[in-house]
Amino acid sequence: MAVAGDSPAVAAAAVPLVRLTGVSCGYERHIVLTDVSLQVARRHVLALVGPNGAGKTTLLRTLLGLLPARAGRIEHGEGQPPRIGYVPQTDVSEVLFPVTAIEVALMGLTPRLGLIRRAGAAEKGAAQRALERFGVGDLAGRQFRALSGGQRQRVLLARGLVGDPELLVLDEPVRGLDVASSTALVALMVGLARSHGIAIVVATHSLDLVANHADDVALVHRGAVRAGPAAEVMTGAVLSQFHGLPVHVHEVDGQRVVLAGKAP
Amino acid sequence: MSPADLLSGTPLASIPDATVAALIAGTLLPMLGVWVVYQRIVFLGVTLAQVAAAGVALGLLLDLPPLPMGFLLCAIMVAVVARGFRGGIGSGGDSALGAAFCVASALALLFISRSPAEVDEIEHVLHGNLIFALPQDVLRVSIALVAGLAVIGLFFKQILFSAFDGETAAALGLRPRLWLLVLFAVLAVVLTLSMTTTGSLLTSALLILPPLAALQFRRGMKATFALTALLGFLGTLAGLLLAVTADLHLESSIVVTTFLLLPLVACWRLSPFLALAAVAALAWLAPHLAPAAGPAPAEQQAAARDTTSDLPPDIAALLAEGDATAATAAAAQPRAPGSPAPPVTPSASPGASGAAAAPAHHAELLELSLFAQPAAEPATVEVSWTLDLKRGTPPVALPRTLWLVTSGCGVTDERAIVRDTAQLPPGDQLLTGSIMLKGTTSVGPIAGQLWTGPRRDERSVPVPGAIVHPSTAPAAHGHP
Numbered sequence: 001m002a003v004a005g006d007s008p009a010v011a012a013a014a015v016p017l018v019r020l021t022g023v024s025c026g027y028e029r030h031i032v033l034t035d036v037s038l039q040v041a042r043r044h045v046l047a048l049v050g051p052n053g054a055g056k057t058t059l060l061r062t063l064l065g066l067l068p069a070r071a072g073r074i075e076h077g078e079g080q081p082p083r084i085g086y087v088p089q090t091d092v093s094e095v096l097f098p099v100t101a102i103e104v105a106l107m108g109l110t111p112r113l114g115l116i117r118r119a120g121a122a123e124k125g126a127a128q129r130a131l132e133r134f135g136v137g138d139l140a141g142r143q144f145r146a147l148s149g150g151q152r153q154r155v156l157l158a159r160g161l162v163g164d165p166e167l168l169v170l171d172e173p174v175r176g177l178d179v180a181s182s183t184a185l186v187a188l189m190v191g192l193a194r195s196h197g198i199a200i201v202v203a204t205h206s207l208d209l210v211a212n213h214a215d216d217v218a219l220v221h222r223g224a225v226r227a228g229p230a231a232e233v234m235t236g237a238v239l240s241q242f243h244g245l246p247v248h249v250h251e252v253d254g255q256r257v258v259l260a261g262k263a264p
Numbered sequence: 265m266s267p268a269d270l271l272s273g274t275p276l277a278s279i280p281d282a283t284v285a286a287l288i289a290g291t292l293l294p295m296l297g298v299w300v301v302y303q304r305i306v307f308l309g310v311t312l313a314q315v316a317a318a319g320v321a322l323g324l325l326l327d328l329p330p331l332p333m334g335f336l337l338c339a340i341m342v343a344v345v346a347r348g349f350r351g352g353i354g355s356g357g358d359s360a361l362g363a364a365f366c367v368a369s370a371l372a373l374l375f376i377s378r379s380p381a382e383v384d385e386i387e388h389v390l391h392g393n394l395i396f397a398l399p400q401d402v403l404r405v406s407i408a409l410v411a412g413l414a415v416i417g418l419f420f421k422q423i424l425f426s427a428f429d430g431e432t433a434a435a436l437g438l439r440p441r442l443w444l445l446v447l448f449a450v451l452a453v454v455l456t457l458s459m460t461t462t463g464s465l466l467t468s469a470l471l472i473l474p475p476l477a478a479l480q481f482r483r484g485m486k487a488t489f490a491l492t493a494l495l496g497f498l499g500t501l502a503g504l505l506l507a508v509t510a511d512l513h514l515e516s517s518i519v520v521t522t523f524l525l526l527p528l529v530a531c532w533r534l535s536p537f538l539a540l541a542a543v544a545a546l547a548w549l550a551p552h553l554a555p556a557a558g559p560a561p562a563e564q565q566a567a568a569r570d571t572t573s574d575l576p577p578d579i580a581a582l583l584a585e586g587d588a589t590a591a592t593a594a595a596a597q598p599r600a601p602g603s604p605a606p607p608v609t610p611s612a613s614p615g616a617s618g619a620a621a622a623p624a625h626h627a628e629l630l631e632l633s634l635f636a637q638p639a640a641e642p643a644t645v646e647v648s649w650t651l652d653l654k655r656g657t658p659p660v661a662l663p664r665t666l667w668l669v670t671s672g673c674g675v676t677d678e679r680a681i682v683r684d685t686a687q688l689p690p691g692d693q694l695l696t697g698s699i700m701l702k703g704t705t706s707v708g709p710i711a712g713q714l715w716t717g718p719r720r721d722e723r724s725v726p727v728p729g730a731i732v733h734p735s736t737a738p739a740a741h742g743h744p
Binding site: 061064065066084085086088096097098099100103104106107108110111113115116118119141143146159163169 | 302303304418419420421422424425427428429431432433434435436437438479482483484485487488
């Protein structure tokens with residue numbers, strides 16, 4: 001994964017699934033981000049980081065094709081749009097619906113089923129396996145609305161992966177998860193990216209997650225995006241400038257820990 | 265086997281078509297309501313019903329087909345709503361729906377006030393009247409509901425995904441707005457068609473209350489649909505039985521019993537025995553709600569039916585095969601002009617509430633003659649009527665309005681023929697007019713009856729002592 005203008009060696013090594021060049025993201029009468037240039041490649045994890053309201057979700061929606069680019073160019077490196085898996089924030093779903101966990105997971109296969117065909121044994125088996133992969137296989141028959149926030153998140157992750165995506169987009173995937181769960185989840189996602197050749201784009205506030213697992217980082221702030229390899233972006237100097245307060249990045253037992261100091 | 269045969273010997277035998285229409289609507293409409301309730305678009309359903317009413321009223325005003333006009337306005341509404349719909353009606357959407365509801369209600373009233381159509385026609389099309397449901401109403405409601413549910417069943421997975429999480433559905437290549445548009449369009453069509461039979465109040469109640477009750481069971485989608493249909497059926501059946509047992513308004517009774525599903529299901533979840541005990545208590549209470557005197561509506565209708573035994577065979581046969589309610593046309597019994605008016609029999613009287621609407625004795629002579637012939641317009645029969653009004657001495661007050669109820673050729677019609685009898689000049693009067701019965705090609709016997717108001721009005725009763733000469737056969741019957 002690489003970003004335009006940064007690390008040409010890395011850019012050459014990876015085949016981009018999606019490339020944004022000089023893109024403006026936003027809505028009809030409100031442009032949120034301008035001149036965004038980045039690309040998403042297989043086996044890479046791209047993290048979008050920024051304060052609330054900075055435009056992370058707008059950028060995600062543009063990547064997903066839910067919002068048209070207001071300016072610039074979006075290209076698909078393999079000639080056609082990639083198969084997408086999407087894991088929204090849990091509160092996006094209409095949880096009043098009396099759907100079970102496996103019915104939610106099966107939704108991820110809806111595009112594959114075509115207009116009329118219903119999910120058969122094969123699809124249900126795939127959905128069950130996806131749930132088991134995230135440790136919620138035993139909850140398949142439970143009402144989605146009766147699950148805890150963390151369990152719902154795992155079910156939505158299963159739905160995101162059940163369709164065998166090439167590009168997996170996650171919006172705050174570890175929000176509401178405890179430390180053990182979020183660590184296991186992140187390890188699983190990164191493992192999938194590496195082993196299955198999936199490109200992952202994740203919007204998150206967890207700087208520790210980004211510092212330890214992302215290949216590339218896009219800092220979204222004040223209408224602009226600064227992107228680059230994680231090693232270059234996730235430094236105390238860059239993050240201090242970005243957040244406007246002292247930020248330190250330490251290494252403890254091979255893990256990077258991001259600590260914010262007091263505001264000046 | 266007709267609904268009347270099916271219900272023979274049951275308390276509901278006197279209202280067979282109304283029973284079938286109510287049970288079909290009560291079972292299938294809630295299944296549609298699952299989507300309305302669970303997607304939190306209850307107000308959309310209510311607003312659509314009002315927009316449909318405004319469209320129907322506009323059609324009547326402009327002399328255009330009312331139902332298609334109702335569809336058209338609903339389609340516009342649906343298109344606007346679907347455009348702004350993003351997975352749920354937020355506060356802004358609710359406000360817009362509220363505004364649409366108010367405007368549609370006001371427009372419906374304005375259109376009606378300027379409409380050349382008869383008031384009863386407007387009332388019937390706008391608000392329906394379950395107790396006077398005809399076989400064609402049952403058929404229309406059934407087809408609308410089954411077709412609507414079939415469309416939603418066919419595209420179930422797309423609509424479910426779009427309703428549950430429209431953003432992800434769009435990200436995966438579906439078109440959630442299109443699928444929600446399909447859902448809203450089905451809602452609009454079904455609500456428009458159901459409303460004209462079951463009325464807007466009952467339609468809205470059936471759309472909302474059984475799904476809310478089923479929601480308490482916390483089951484999956486399929487089980488929820490099945491439970492909703494079952495609860496809707498039981499609630500409607502209970503409402504029908506309550507209405508005929510306790511002499512209560514039919515639609516309102518069903519609304520109340522379907523509402524009672526909510527606490528009963530809550531009781532059931534605590535203890536099924538508690539719920540069954542509550543049901544038993546309500547069943548015991550129901551007959552005690554009946555008025556102390558006066559027959560129930562069902563008994564009135566049954567009694568009125570019995571009067572058909574006095575009719576000439578051809579008219580009796582016509583009434584037997586036609587609208588059950590029109591069978592109350594005891595006045596169809598031909599009498600020689602000028603013969604004394606028959607006394608009002610207790611069996612044909614309307615009960616305590618309705619008796620006050622008309623004088624118990626009548627000094628006037630009201631003699632109505634009907635004559636049917638093919639109209640110039642296709643599939644239409646023109647029924648000419650002549651009302652011979654002779655004042656008694658001293659004159660006794662007439663009912664304020666005179667309504668003519670006709671039944672024959674597979675069509676039942678009712679309309680006001682004298683709006684205000686107080687405006688009539690003094691002395692004897694000979695009034696004439698004609699009505700068009702649409703939707704029939706053959707000219708057969710036409711039976712008639714004079715009422716003091718629209719039949720759905722509980723205060724309305726057949727005009728006591730009125731004599732009606734039916735139109736038996738056009739060839740053998742001279743114009744009076």
